[in-house]
Amino acid sequence: MHTALRERAAEALFEANRTRQPIPPLVETYEDIDVTDAYEIQLLTVKKWLADGRIVKGHKVGLSSAAMQRQMGVNQPDYGHLFADQFYLENMPIPLDEHIQPRLEPEIAFVLRKDLAGPYVTLPDAIDAVAYVLPSLEVVDSRIQDWRIGIVDTIADNASGGGVILGGPPRRLEGLDLRLVGCTMYRNGRIVGTGAGGAVLGSPLNSLVWLANTLGRFGVTLEAGNVILPGSVMRAIDIAPGDRVTAQFGGLGSVTAVFAGNEGAAA
Secondary structure (H helix, E strand, O other), rough: HHHHHHHHHHHHHHHHHHHOEEEEHHHOOOOOOOHHHHHHHHHHHHHHHOOOOOEEEEEEEEEOOOHHHHHHHOOOOOEEEHHHEOOOOOOOOEOHHHHHOEEEEEEEEEOOOOOOOOOOOOHHHHHEEEEEEEEEEEEEEEOHHHOOOOOHHHHHOHEEEEEEEEEEEOOOOOOOOOHHEEEEEEOOOEEEEEHHHHHHHOOOHHHHHHHHHHHHHOOOOOOOOEEEEOOOOOOOEEOOOOOOEEEEEEEEEEEEEEOOOOOOOOO
């Protein structure tokens, strides 16, 4: 794919994010686009956001569970960037008009105490780099019309990132088996899904290793203080104005996201 076409695709995604108007799938507009093109388009879009004043505060792994891969029709993980303006406070109304077609996923978030640089990161390296973990909810969103995405479109679209809500309390890894951490998610008091940490590449820590090594091949380091979202433990759910969603993680705590109603206040 020619550089000029990558630039055009990045500009289309940048404008879609700015105007909240989705665009057709890139695979329909650029017939020769592939995964390499998609990551280059993501980086071009990130450069535009950085020039616009946004600040990177971490990274996310998407499509790291079999459930999410089936839901989105893909067969491999991807990654994207987390920006400071995407972090919402727990229990504070989140305006849905900042998004296009949002969904919500529960994840076990990592906060790093030291830099982690691939491409030769091992599991012990990853464990040593983690300061603590937090229960979290990720708002996933798509700048592609009607979520008609495959792996190429979601990669180019910053791994369909939308927002992050962090809960508590912070927990160190000692004594925790993240594979066995169960999650129950409630929307407006009703159970809408369950999952466990083992759904994320066998363990969320494996996802962290994959991310560090994948980014390391491009010379990108996961930095101390970064928040890392390793992927959802269950299928994403749709959200609507006025919804209140809580994810309870066994042994970790909980996190609650409240979405503003049509009148602009939480229901």
